[in-house]
Amino acid sequence: MHSEPVASRSADPRDSRDAREPRNGTSRNGTQHLDAVSLAIIEQLQEDGRRPYAAIGKAVGLSEAAVRQRVQKLLDQGVMQIVAVTDPLTVGFRRQAMVGVNVEGDVESVADALSDMGECEYVVMTAGSFDLMVEIVCEDDDHLLEVINKRIRAVPGVRSTESFVYLKLKKQTYMWGTR
Amino acid sequence: MHSEPVASRSADPRDSRDAREPRNGTSRNGTQHLDAVSLAIIEQLQEDGRRPYAAIGKAVGLSEAAVRQRVQKLLDQGVMQIVAVTDPLTVGFRRQAMVGVNVEGDVESVADALSDMGECEYVVMTAGSFDLMVEIVCEDDDHLLEVINKRIRAVPGVRSTESFVYLKLKKQTYMWGTR
DNA sequence: CCTTGAACTTGCGAATTCCGTAGCTCTGTC
DNA sequence: GACAGAGCTACGGAATTCGCAAGTTCAAGG
Numbered sequence: 001m002h003s004e005p006v007a008s009r010s011a012d013p014r015d016s017r018d019a020r021e022p023r024n025g026t027s028r029n030g031t032q033h034l035d036a037v038s039l040a041i042i043e044q045l046q047e048d049g050r051r052p053y054a055a056i057g058k059a060v061g062l063s064e065a066a067v068r069q070r071v072q073k074l075l076d077q078g079v080m081q082i083v084a085v086t087d088p089l090t091v092g093f094r095r096q097a098m099v100g101v102n103v104e105g106d107v108e109s110v111a112d113a114l115s116d117m118g119e120c121e122y123v124v125m126t127a128g129s130f131d132l133m134v135e136i137v138c139e140d141d142d143h144l145l146e147v148i149n150k151r152i153r154a155v156p157g158v159r160s161t162e163s164f165v166y167l168k169l170k171k172q173t174y175m176w177g178t179r
Numbered sequence: 180m181h182s183e184p185v186a187s188r189s190a191d192p193r194d195s196r197d198a199r200e201p202r203n204g205t206s207r208n209g210t211q212h213l214d215a216v217s218l219a220i221i222e223q224l225q226e227d228g229r230r231p232y233a234a235i236g237k238a239v240g241l242s243e244a245a246v247r248q249r250v251q252k253l254l255d256q257g258v259m260q261i262v263a264v265t266d267p268l269t270v271g272f273r274r275q276a277m278v279g280v281n282v283e284g285d286v287e288s289v290a291d292a293l294s295d296m297g298e299c300e301y302v303v304m305t306a307g308s309f310d311l312m313v314e315i316v317c318e319d320d321d322h323l324l325e326v327i328n329k330r331i332r333a334v335p336g337v338r339s340t341e342s343f344v345y346l347k348l349k350k351q352t353y354m355w356g357t358r
Numbered sequence: 359c360c361t362t363g364a365a366c367t368t369g370c371g372a373a374t375t376c377c378g379t380a381g382c383t384c385t386g387t388c
Numbered sequence: 389g390a391c392a393g394a395g396c397t398a399c400g401g402a403a404t405t406c407g408c409a410a411g412t413t414c415a416a417g418g
Contacts, residue, residue, distance in 0.1 A: 039271070042270060048261070049263055052376090065378095081265075083264060085262060085353050090213065097305075098303075112349070121352045123349040124347065127346055128341070166305055170287075170290045170302040242366070244367075248365080248366090
């Protein structure tokens with residue numbers, strides 16, 4: 001189902017851009033402003049990361065070259081990455097866990113330290129009864145045990161941890177915006 | 180840095196496959212068996228989801244056509260998906276949270292119900308003080324509140340929930356295997 | 359032993375896609 | 389108003405993808 005161009009360019013292309021549409025750019029808090037067209041491009045690539053630029057262009061109302069430039073910029077800026085994702089369990093990693101971490105002192109420096117560990121696939125600072133939540137991917141129980149008890153707890157500032165070992169992954173999506 | 184072929188085919192191609200390498204196939208629990216070559220292909224695509232088949236073939240020691248067939252099969256089987264991923268915060272979703280859920284009765288049916296909700300991006304059954312962990316992506320505080328208090332808690336079997344609102348995403352990787 | 363099927367290779371042409379670049383327009387700045 | 393930069397379109401050549409056919413190897417089954 002090919003949806004119509006998102007940035008509706010009825011007659012004159014300029015019509016759609018005359019409004020005070022936010023331009024893409026970096027705001028003072030470091031987060032990116034993305035206009036509707038870039039969002040539409042991302043949506044296309046969330047459906048299929050290998051979709052040709054020309055097809056995306058048709059869907060969002062841009063030329064192939066423009067899409068290519070936008071995608072390249074989104075990748076360069078780190079706003080988006082195009083990757084293969086799998087369920088780690090099917091790829092030989094037998095043990096996964098979410099670990100809640102409580103920190104004394106600077107949370108961000110602890111987060112950085114954890115981010116440097118290859119086994120930590122996902123690190124996020126949170127509000128609530130944990131300061132950090134970390135998802136770790138390991139090959140077996142021994143590996144998991146070592147990472148949690150030896151490595152994570154050894155990081156200066158880590159006060160305590162609580163682990164939630166994964167039993168079964170039920171859902172994994174990358175299609176916000178498509179709903 | 181072009182790494183050498185992973186499935187080392189020294190002289191005779193058959194050498195690498197004579198061992199009792201597991202063939203690809205489905206086992207009785209429904210999980211996939213992936214041989215070393217398929218894993219290597221996935222690794223390549225975890226680094227760059229748009230990498231050309233010929234380049235992948237060179238890296239893993241297969242022909243372009245064979246890589247194409249394998250990738251297609253992996254996609255068809257749902258073992259792997261090639262998609263764009265972003266930090267939802269940069270894409271206009273202002274609020275995210277991890278929610279720990281405790282369940283009375285059948286955990287899996289609750290997990291299924293939560294998986295059906297568009298806002299739940301990630302649903303996993305766990306061992307520990309939560310039965311389920313659910314990541315939700317919302318547009319604002321009102322939306323978040325509604326999802327947690329109205330929708331999730333309304334699911335039959337949900338005994339209690341605890342929320343961890345995201346403050347900052349520090350790391351997000353899809354490169355197990357590449358380490 | 360023969361057959362069958364799966365998976366791979368090689369080869370090839372056509373269609374498609376990618377990529378660099380030149381030129382145009384708009385916008386903001388000094 | 390001139391100038392610079394961002395963003396777009398158009399276009400041509402290079403590279404990739406795609407479909408397909410023929411031949412090979414290997415494992416499993418009769």
